Amino acid sequence: MSLMSVLTDIFTWWNKATMGTRFALSRGGEFVGEDEFGNRYYRLPNDPKKNAAFGSERRWVVYSGYAEASAIPPGWHGWIHHTVSAPPANENYVPREWEKRHRDNKTGTVEAYRPQGSAFSTRKRPAATGDYKAWSPED
Template identity: 45%
Template sequence: MATFGTLLFTWTRGRLVGTDPDGNRYYTERAPDPARRRARRWVIYRGKAEASRVPPEWHAWLHHTAEAPLNAVARWPWQKPHRANPTGTARAELPPGADAAGGQREPATGDYQPWRPA
């Protein structure tokens, strides 16, 4: 949830540009300050504020890489849909043998020989 100051600034000076599939709302200034080079852009998250929840097309817009949000429909067949970073949650991806995954891994094959200086 956004702070009271952010909500007040959004209500008085913000213009809604769009939303993403996760429900995050993206804003820009209605009348940017002429002393500043470019208009401010910001996001109000739906739920917990977590930067990894911003999809790439909106990330490019937020950081002034693109003038308009990129079209999320024009994706290549090999691209996976965006998802937030699950690190530190129950959905985190763990390698085989990780302590958090039980610490069990397959035994070494015996073909490893460490290097020893001559």
């Protein structure tokens, strides 16, 4: 392991597991499964002493690369948020037709959505139609 790799592990939270997450894994984190993006899911078994601060089973994800919460697939999202009790790896989960595949968050990039009328849009704002009268204190 290179020095740069060690420093990246210590000082970044957005890239894979932090030192705190690794510590939690070493204290009894149980591997539950892996999704199609390579994200790995863990839980702390429901032990009242270990989970007293949480009130329920502690669950977390170690991202395979850049940590982006929207990269969790729908089936795993339900498990990580305690909506369902069984992880998708245990039930041969098949996404429903209305569940969309993950798309990267484009906010802050040139590919970000910029609606018509936005100050950052390349399109021209439509002209006022005359059906609006600005408020003034004299009225």
